[in-house]
Amino acid sequence: MNTPRSPGLPFIFVTLLIDMIGLGVVIPVGPQLVTQLTGNPLLAARNLGLLIASFSLMQLLAAPVLGTLSDRFGRRPVLLVSTLLTAASYGLAALASSLAWLFLARALGGIGGATIGVANAYIADVSTPQTRARNFGLAGAAFGLGLIVGPALGGLLGQYGLRLPYVVAAALAVLNFLYGLVVLPESRQRNDEPIALSSFVPLRALGVLSRFPGLPVLAAVIICMNLAQQFLTSTWVLHGTVRYGWTTGVNGLSLAVAGVVSAFVQIALLPRILGRLGNGRTVTLGIVLGVLGYVFYGLSSSPWMVFAAMPVGALAGVAAPALQALITGQTPPQAQGAVQGALGGAGSLCAIAGPLLSTALFSHFAASDAPIHLPGVAFFAGALCLLAGLAVFLAFRPQPISQGEPV
Incomplete structure (x- = not known):
């Protein structure tokens, strides 16, 4: 029997899609804009790395606080305000007259993102x-x-201006805010219980993962998977350029093909795999295919x-939704x-440590004079991270506590 889909799910989908488009549109122009603002290509490379790290750092500080x-206060106001912050970050980047303003824009973007x-809690x-896993x-x-x-x-x-992609990204975020203002319903009742002050201390806020049985194990698995993903994405272009001599266009094509295959797996294959295997075995299958x-x-x-x-790498993507479904099954609604x-x-x-x-x-290891020439070393390291996650999952996987939770 099909369950009616919440009208909020399309908004979540569009929000995440626009977040990724907004991040993606600035990739081709970000280095040039930093170079333009610094006037020094070597200094630009160093500051570009700091800009990337600052975004992840602000996400680390903000994510637990926004979740609490x-x-x-409800998912709706947090999602809508964050969408506005995202729009403001791109708008500020489009107008930035100095590197300091660009850093501020990146920080706002990290909070908004x-x-x-x-979004996962709303789902x-x-x-x-x-x-759950399908959604x-x-x-x-x-x-x-x-x-x-x-x-x-x-x-x-x-091609028409280094700042134009930022303007378009800001406009997309504003349109998404207006869309959410009209269609996004609240997904939970307001909770009047006071908030513990520790929830606003980012690293201490991570301690919530130890409060519920089974969550530390599942969190450890998802951290291993996230770290492996960072190993892959951080070196994909470098690896293609050095090992195969790929141009910018070919690197972009490879990412586009990977995105198409990944989307096909999530939309067309994931529901069928879940129907046959359930969440637990889908996680195992996905991690094995990932390795x-x-x-x-x-x-x-x-x-x-x-x-x-x-296709094998994309099929590994079935593990994350199934794992998220298991995590939500172990978590009380109010948390x-x-x-x-x-x-x-x-x-x-992981987004800070993985790229480093x-x-x-x-x-x-990719250097021609390396003692062991191994340009694929980051991928092998990612496979080891996944194997560690699989070992933890198989050894300590908790039993679901929610009635009707697929296993």
Whole structure:
């Protein structure tokens, strides 16, 4: 029997899609804009890294706080205000006359983009145990589609001005705010319980993950998966450029193909896989396929092998929605925002540590004079992260506590 879909789910999908498009449209022009503002290419490279890190740092600080606020005051106001902050960040970047203003814009963007936990909590609120993983899969599809549209749109718009992609990203965020203002219903009743002060201390707020049975294990697994994903995305372009001599266009094409395949898996295949295997076995299958995909990427000696391995790598994406469904099943309704916000904060930690570790590994082992020449080392390291997550999941996976939770 089909369950009617909440009118808020399309807004969540569009919000995540616009977030990814907004991030993607600035990728082709971000380095040039930093160079323009600094006037020094070497200084620009250093500041570009700091800008990327500042975004993740603000997400780390803001995600647990926003999740807790959404438990107290509702998901709707937090999502709408964050959408406005995102619009403001892109607008400020479009007008930035100095690097300091660009850093401020990036910080605002990190806060506005820290609502992935709130969005996941909204999905948990309006989903049944049987539809949770499927709905989380739609969120994953939004990321995949954004990965396709964003960089392509940014490259096209960037030809007419370095700041035009930022203007378009701001306009998209404003339109999404207006859309949400009209169609987005609140997903939970207001909670009048006082908020613990520790909820506003970001790293201490991560402690909510230890308050409910089974969550520490599932959180450890998702952290391993997030870290592996960071190893992949942070070195993908570097690896393609160094190992295969890919141009910017070919790198963009590879990302677009990966996004298309990923979206197809989340929309078309995930519901069928869940129906046959349930959440737990879907997580296991996804992680195993992820390990194989990462190893295939690392071993690929020719570009065609990379593209041939993409379906396996994309099928690994079935693990994350199923794991999110298990996490929401272990979490009381009144704590969904805090838990999802804490997971968002942990994901931001991975977004800080992952690029630093993976690029350091790549720069050492991909060098022609390296003692061991291993350009795919970051992918192999990602596979080890996934194996660690799989070991934890198989050894300590908790039993679901929600009635009707698929296993």
